[in-house]
Amino acid sequence: MKLRLLSILLLFVASVGVLVWLYDGKAFTPPKHSRSSWHEIIVDLEACGRLKHLKARQYKHFAEIAAAEKRPDAERLFRAIAFSEQLQEQNCASAIRRLGGSYTPPPEIALFGGPTDRNLERCLGIERYRFGKRSDAEIRRALSRENRYAARLLIWAAATDLREIFLLERRTGFETESFAVCPGCGNLYSTNHLDHYCPHCLTPGEEFVRFEKETAEAPLNVPTIPR
Template identity: 75%
Template sequence: MKIRLLLILLLFVASVGVLVWLYDGKAFLPPKHARSTWHEITADLEACGHRKHLKARQYRHFAKIAAAEHQYPAERLFRAIACSEELQEQNLAAAIHRLGGSYTPPGDIALYGSSTAGNLERCIGIERYRFGRHSDAEIRRAMSRGNRYAARLQVWAAANDLRQIVLLESLGRNSASGFAVCPRCGNLYATTYLDRYCPHCLTAGEEFIRFE
């Protein structure tokens, strides 16, 4: 009788121990919603980084074509856009690492190019399509998950994409002598209307990278 009671007591203690172990293990796991939120946000940042990488490579190629055709205003703008995209890609990659992920730039890239006039017309259409497709969804997703850090980078990227469209469309119709890029956030300017401080990150205008 005593042996039976002892066995029952041992089984009870073992059962309690297993339940405690399972509860503690579950408590240390991040909530399922948090894990999916982390994945969605880093995936959005990575997708944006890949777009920035592709654009930087493409605009570098456009700049070479413009230089060969002596289209120097277009060359300066294309080089400024490429610089801006590279800086924003670096910021996005750093954000992914801070959130615990990893970033790998895209591999093989097929570049296209015709005359500078053709390149300009084509890239305006592509930029408008990309802006309408990507600008809001990723920002709203980051904001809905409470990640203002990721949302801020997405806002910077979207604002810069819109600024690029305006500058590309106005190329040849204004007297912009050059362009400038904020070295911290990649914000792009025509030097004709240059802010004293970057409105995105408050970097002083004296530090801007100039293309003149």
């Protein structure tokens, strides 16, 4: 009889132990997907980063077409733009992480491309259209939240989009022209009009990544950014 009572008591203690363990486990489970207080800014940076990713892929594809067509002038410009876009995507991604979010690039996309002259025309049309549609709401949002860090990146991104339009507008006159990209912010230059310092981020001009006219001794520099 005593043995039976003892078994019941032990069973009761064990049940209570299991209940306490389950309760504690539930109580101490970290909250899933806790929302950063910078959520809206992170969404804006993510949209910017994803667009930059798609542009970098597309311009790289145009550069490959230009290389196959033996159009080194257009190849230099496309490669410089692709590099600039990739840098800006990286800047957006690291800003998102610093603000408590996570960044995932968009999945594979269908790239388009025809002959180089048509690609240049098409890019200019798309960039102009996209820029004309800008509302800059994301920049105002970052400024209104006093997040100057995010606002600065978004302003740099918009300024570089405009710079691309200027360079694409001169698409028929750059046979001898080379290009440079600021490694800090992705600002784009024609080497005919280089600044001593990047006006966006104050990186010295000698650190700019050059996309120079190719020679037998110096083939076109095609830098990549480690991910």
